[in-house]
Amino acid sequence: MRIIRFIIVKEFIQIFRNPLLVLIILSQPFIQVLLLGTAGGDINYASVYVVDEDLSSTSREIISKMEGSDFFDIRGAALTMDEAYKVMEYKNINLIVHFPPNFEKKLIKEHSSKVQLVTNAIDAITASLTYAYSSEIIGAVNKDVAIKWGSKSLSNKASTVSIPYSYWYNRALISQYIMVPAMCVAMVVMITILLSGMNIVKEKEIGTMEQLNVTPMRKTHFIMGKIIPVWIINIVLLAIGLILSSLVFHVPVVGSLWLVFFLSGVVMFLLLAVGVLISVISNTQQQAMFFTFFIIMIFVIFGDFITPIDNMPSWGKAMADLNPQAYYSRMIHLVITKGSGIKDILPDLLKVSGLTFATLAVSLWIFNKKD
Amino acid sequence: MKNFKIFKGLVRKEFLHILRDWRSLTMLLGIPIVLVLLFGSVMTMEIKDANIAVVDHAKDHDSKELINLISTSEFFKLVKYLDTSDEIDEEFKKGTIRMAFVFDKDFGYKLHHEGHAQIQLIADGSKILTSPSLISYGKIIINKHIASKNPPSRAGYYIIPTVRMMYNKNLNGRYMTVPGIMSTVILLVGALMTSLSITKEKELGTMELLLSTPINRFLIMFAKIVPYLITSFISALSIIWAAKYVFEVPVSGSMGLLLLNTVLYILTALALGLLISTFANSQLTAMMITMTLLMLPTEVLSGMTFPTDSLPVVLQWLGKLLPSTWFNIISKGILLQGAKGGSLFFETTILVVMVMVFYFWSVIRFKPRLQ
């Protein structure tokens, strides 16, 4: 125990001797959480060009409804489709709405008429949302038109269904409530692995590891002494991140804040174990850098951060089951946004602990086998 | 001529350095392509067979018919019938469902006799990336069905949207994500490699030694990055191969133009790494700076997954400082829209300016300090 303390003190002295490093570490919550937390992650915008060859009241109603919505931004109008296509290519417009001549006349006479929607589908998600939202607007106009021109008698009226919808746990669908905790998670994952992995390898590279091997110190003590400072630093970073998220973004914490720290502390040990594993299999900091980068990218990819796990094929979901970031982000959202208690996250916590022991066992095995 | 000889010698030395460490070399060439393959395969926002629950208070013919229609659609998969709306919370917390449809009591009766009924849609607001699409798809299915149920005599007026998806007929999400991950990986690997290896030389003191020789500093710096230019280009080729043959992203424009721009982009990444190394005082700080400034920011701000238009204005501007934002426009333009050099002149120029600024700035900062 005393030995671990000596190592921890040494680590902290070394960190604080490097003001640049301290600055970079402390800037993390501000860069990753404060700045990037404002990035929505939701798609709330599509730019529109209009080609209205009908110029009727119905076409105008559709256009004005689009203008009225937050989602669509009408950037301009073109006289011909060719012109509009050019705009799409050069300015990356998301949608062209085209009303053919006699659009309204046809609607009155034949009870149905077509409007053409041309979407820029490179970004498939925006394209499908654009289609969905414009269909909604057109549906609403259909109802209005039916009321305006349709028969007044009840028995002759088309029956309708109203579809109220709600988003639970985040009624106004405020993306920051989700994005900010997710950024805290991403920050902790990145910094924990980075600091622990590189830091141990550094001792190998500068030769102090050889010196330490000659001492009677146990390797487990060495590893504990190395990871505990990183654990403390990350708890501090998380605290700063959470303070920012409540002061600046007013993210409501429905569950217990203690639980957030408790589960973070547990997950951090898994991340530290990953860092230790990286340091054990690398000989130089450059190799550790590659492993670290690779692992962090994998964790992000399978971490429900920018890539929804829900939409993944089953092997992707299986990968996510091994991913600390996926567990972490799921538990954080359960506690922070849904107010879950320890009971709800217990299964995840147990799996995380299992993974931690497995990772540590493998690292120590390799570590001891080496010399 | 003499300079060229020295240059060749320097490049050879750097090359040997890379080739000797086979583990790093494997990772240098292997990691980018593996990440692209993984990310491209799992990253999709397309919704297919999303698990849903139904609370059917009506249990009549109409509700059953609609439920059947919903659960057989490609978007949804019915996994649970619930008795009360309270149970939805539990299911959300367990993560078994992504959306719930709640049918009012007497749904069918109200629909036929009062001309108006209600279905409530409930989605999980903590899944900001996918929930809005789920709600939209639900609405579209319901509306279509109700409209078709209205007898012709009662038919209203229907404006029917016809859709044309430009550049990406099948709404393939990979068209956006594959070029996105490509730019992220190239940028990060390039910047990490140069910043770490040069910082290491700074630590060892060999950099100071080289710079105090009468050899032109611009040449020394360039010699340092040439090997990485080549390795990065090889991995870029493998990524483009994967994009074309594995993910079937079309190459509508000129391949030559794409490769030329890729080289330019790689140079930007390497020059940025060079610049970072002038600020870093250890390999750890070099890696921390690079990861902090590039990893999450490129993923969030440069249009890799989220369209940049949906970001807050401040972040849009910050995104413009990232080389990846510009390369994303270029690569998507060439691959998907078949853009010619002319229409990408602006973006290319920006990359050229970035290379110049990063490179010259680093060379200036690397002035050997004479004591």
Next chain:
Amino acid sequence: MSQPEKAYSISVENLTKKFDDFVAVDKITFNVKKGEIFGFLGANGAGKTTAMRMLIGVLEPTSGKGEVAGFDIFKNSRKLKKHIGYMSQKFSLYDDLTAKENMRFFGGIYGLTNKEIRNRTKELLTHFGMEHIEKERVSSLPLGWKQKLAFCTALMHKPDVVFLDEPTSGVDPSIRRQFWEMIYETAEGGVTVLVTTHNMDEAEYCHRISMMVAGKMITVDTPQNLKDKYKLETMGEVFLHLARGYEKEHAITAS
């Protein structure tokens, strides 16, 4: 701690290390008495470091026997480590810590109490005339001072045997002399010193030396005896003579 008084502080028999097929250390046998300064002499790649790393318990020998400070190097490597000090060929203190912080850290690792650490640091630094660098960062010290500090650090826990791997390479002659004075003082205190070098002048300072060529120990004796035996002036000449002789002999047996 009542150790049975051993005749030898280090005794090694047929110690061998193979890296795959390559024999880095080939059946070396020697004994070192308590308080003796024993030198390993040999060219680059002769196997000095490899031999030493086996004796300090960080490298597992392929075969042979070895006992250091009364502990078997195969069985008791952890206990052994408490009783030995090591200064590696590559400088290996923390650059970003001060001299005192380094000593404190290593003292702590060896399980010394705070009081012991304080006293021992003071004792060593004053004894070797290094008090003034106590608060200096190691990175700012000249190489010679760094090496002296590394030596002090290796002595923190009062080891019975210290292993010094090329402690004076790259150090200027005046500091080198000071360093050897430190070694002598230490040995007079009853500490056994095993030191490697390829500096022939230094070899003269050792009580006894062994010469290593290609993993083999070709001779073990006092410098004076060796010079007398071959009727040569300096150890450098002795070494050249022996190494050439060995190579020739080898060339003959090989052909």
